[in-house]
Amino acid sequence: MLTIGISIAFIVLAVLIIFVITEGWPRFNPILWQNMPSIRFPETAGAQSAITGTIWVICTTAVISLPLGIGAAIYLEEYGNPASRFYRLVEINIQNLAAVPSIVYGILGLAIIARALALGQTVLTAGITLALLILPVIIISTREALRAVPQSIRAGSMALGATKWQTIWKQVLPVAIPGTATGSILALSRAIGEAAPLLLLGAVTFITFNPTGLNSAYTVMPIQIYNWISQSRDEFHILAAALCMVLLILLFIMNGLAVFLRNRYQRRW
Amino acid sequence: MSASVTPEPINRFSYTAALKDGMKSMTPTQPAAMAPLVASSIFSRDAVSEAVTTQVMALEDVSVFYGDYEAVRNVDLEFGHREITALIGPSGCGKSTLLRSLNRMNDLIPGARVAGKVTYHGVDIYGSDVDAIELRRRVGMVFQKPNPFPKSIYDNIAYGPRVLRMPKSQIPDIVERSLRQAALWDEVKDKLKESGLALSGGQQQRLCIARCIAVQPDVILMDEPCASLDPIATSKIEDLMKQLADEFTIIIVTHNMQQAARVSDRTAFFTAELDEQGVRHGRLVEYAVTNKIFTAPADERTEAYVSGRFG
Ligand SMILES: Nc1ncnc2c1ncn2[C@@H]1O[C@H](COP(=O)(O)OP(=O)(O)OP(=O)(O)O)[C@@H](O)[C@H]1O
Ligand SMILES: [Mg+2]
Numbered sequence: 001m002l003t004i005g006i007s008i009a010f011i012v013l014a015v016l017i018i019f020v021i022t023e024g025w026p027r028f029n030p031i032l033w034q035n036m037p038s039i040r041f042p043e044t045a046g047a048q049s050a051i052t053g054t055i056w057v058i059c060t061t062a063v064i065s066l067p068l069g070i071g072a073a074i075y076l077e078e079y080g081n082p083a084s085r086f087y088r089l090v091e092i093n094i095q096n097l098a099a100v101p102s103i104v105y106g107i108l109g110l111a112i113i114a115r116a117l118a119l120g121q122t123v124l125t126a127g128i129t130l131a132l133l134i135l136p137v138i139i140i141s142t143r144e145a146l147r148a149v150p151q152s153i154r155a156g157s158m159a160l161g162a163t164k165w166q167t168i169w170k171q172v173l174p175v176a177i178p179g180t181a182t183g184s185i186l187a188l189s190r191a192i193g194e195a196a197p198l199l200l201l202g203a204v205t206f207i208t209f210n211p212t213g214l215n216s217a218y219t220v221m222p223i224q225i226y227n228w229i230s231q232s233r234d235e236f237h238i239l240a241a242a243l244c245m246v247l248l249i250l251l252f253i254m255n256g257l258a259v260f261l262r263n264r265y266q267r268r269w
Numbered sequence: 270m271s272a273s274v275t276p277e278p279i280n281r282f283s284y285t286a287a288l289k290d291g292m293k294s295m296t297p298t299q300p301a302a303m304a305p306l307v308a309s310s311i312f313s314r315d316a317v318s319e320a321v322t323t324q325v326m327a328l329e330d331v332s333v334f335y336g337d338y339e340a341v342r343n344v345d346l347e348f349g350h351r352e353i354t355a356l357i358g359p360s361g362c363g364k365s366t367l368l369r370s371l372n373r374m375n376d377l378i379p380g381a382r383v384a385g386k387v388t389y390h391g392v393d394i395y396g397s398d399v400d401a402i403e404l405r406r407r408v409g410m411v412f413q414k415p416n417p418f419p420k421s422i423y424d425n426i427a428y429g430p431r432v433l434r435m436p437k438s439q440i441p442d443i444v445e446r447s448l449r450q451a452a453l454w455d456e457v458k459d460k461l462k463e464s465g466l467a468l469s470g471g472q473q474q475r476l477c478i479a480r481c482i483a484v485q486p487d488v489i490l491m492d493e494p495c496a497s498l499d500p501i502a503t504s505k506i507e508d509l510m511k512q513l514a515d516e517f518t519i520i521i522v523t524h525n526m527q528q529a530a531r532v533s534d535r536t537a538f539f540t541a542e543l544d545e546q547g548v549r550h551g552r553l554v555e556y557a558v559t560n561k562i563f564t565a566p567a568d569e570r571t572e573a574y575v576s577g578r579f580g
Contacts, residue, residue, distance in 0.1 A: 152412065152414065153416060153418060154377075155374065155377070155410075156416045156417075156480075157428070159409060160405065160428065160481070161404075161406025161407075161409075161432070162402075163432075
């Protein structure tokens with residue numbers, strides 16, 4: 001059963017990839033990242049603003065979500081008291097948040113971050129929203145990585161007169177980094193592919209300039225793809241497929257890195 | 270050698286002072302008569318006197334709890350300066366529990382609590398002014414299962430001195446001296462950059478001992494340090510313990526009667542007793558010079574245990 005399931009998934013994936021490549025190949029060329037989008041001249045249109053927008057947004061997301069998520073995981077695993085009511089509340093919430101559909105984060109981001117905090121429909125708003133979206137995943141995977149560090153290492157370090165923080169910083173975290181990095185990269189690659197919450201957050205679909213800062217307007221690759229797909233002219237569909245290729249390549253690289261880290265630093269105790 | 274016998278309170282403040290002092294000035298030095306230990310002491314340590322003369326650590330009416338469960342009840346014990354004291358007794362009688370209460374490793378177990386008084390050079394180590402971190406620096410620990418850090422052999426040893434901010438320039442010397450003292454230098458001197466986890470079990474345990482002595486503790490606690498080792502590795506570590514006793518006070522938990530008889534100066538025998546409610550508590554039965562425990566024990570339970578008829 002399992003093999004059949006996996007084979008079906010694999011075949012579907014392969015068909016999709018082949019379709020995207022055959023469709024997008026003619027426009028998979030430097031024009032794609034050298035030129036700005038255009039709705040009138042598909043032959044010279046590119047997606048530079050979407051590519052730089054994705055980079056801006058994802059870096060913002062990483063800068064916000066990694067310290068917060070890893071910090072929260074360290075607190076929960078190393079300092080928190082599992083018997084306390086607060087701890088259990090936080091723990092249940094994190095698990096539930098991981099299951100909330102991304103569009104709900106979009107609504108949250110629009111109502112609270114863009115409007116109530118008046119950050120507007122900017123790179124920063126998108127970064128914060130996506131950070132919130134992937135935070136539970138980062139916390140959960142970091143906690144797992146921390147939990148996999150044998151207790152005997154902590155005891156050995158503490159028995160030498162190291163403080164708890166020294167023990168975490170110099171013994172526990174170095175061992176947990178590969179696991180944490182793997183989880184974080186996978187989480188970030190999920191954020192790169194997200195379109196739904198950003199549609200609400202004003203990743204305006206037609207932007208012909210690169211973001212200039214955190215409070216700049218922006219678009220991202222999935223949104224640009226969505227935009228081109230909904231055009232009627234075929235040339236735009238080819239462009240969309242080409243941009244899909246760029247997105248896929250980026251995701252493959254990130255996932256490959258995650259797998260590499262996991263295998264390279266896997267430890268057997 | 271400056272022979273200051275007054276123990277200083279254990280806190281962050283005196284820790285820096287003690288470090289500058291080279292640490293030795295705060296531990297009472299041995300009386301002149303006891304000082305020269307002949308080279309052959311590796312094989313036969315000088316007999317110790319009937320009563321502990323220079324006390325390093327002592328337990329006064331100590332009970333250790335895990336939540337509501339009293340694992341060890343009302344123990345009085347004292348540990349002599351540069352002596353090897355063995356804690357023996359059947360499984361579950363609270364030897365490890367008691368050992369962990371001596372360097373406050375119990376603090377790391379949620380719900381664990383110590384009642385009574387544990388003193389180190391006369392200072393109550395559970396007193397509010399005592400820094401458990403600094404205490405663990407002076408009362409080191411070697412665990413049952415070798416637990417080298419997943420780092421190089423060099424970094425395993427250097428870790429302690431580094432976190433204690435010992436001068437960087439001294440660290441290579443400390444590493445070499447500690448490995449030599451732990452009788453591991455010759456085996457690893459050419460592969461200091463290799464992982465500590467790549468060593469054999471016996472080597473790993475000696476690495477852990479070297480790591481422990483690198484921070485120049487005063488007391489070394491060992492919880493069944495040979496439990497996972499073969500007889501050859503075990504005898505190496507036993508020899509090592511006898512050597513180390515020239516410089517450190519050693520308290521060792523062991524299940525191996527011969528080991529206790531071979532290495533220790535004094536032996537404390539514990540057992541688990543049922544109280545009126547039928548709950549088991551660890552109790553100290555008898556504490557005496559090792560020779561006496563093994564040849565003329567005062568308590569019949571001790572006799573039964575050491576002769577192998579019990580536990
Ligand atoms: N972390 C813990 N939490 C709760 N109870 C514990 C804990 N550690 C030990 N105990 C209990 O305390 C009692 C003494 O345990 P301890 O490990 O000190 O015995 P021991 O004499 O070292 O035994 P062994 O020779 O098997 O190592 C046992 O009843 C044990 O179940
Ligand atoms: Mg034990």
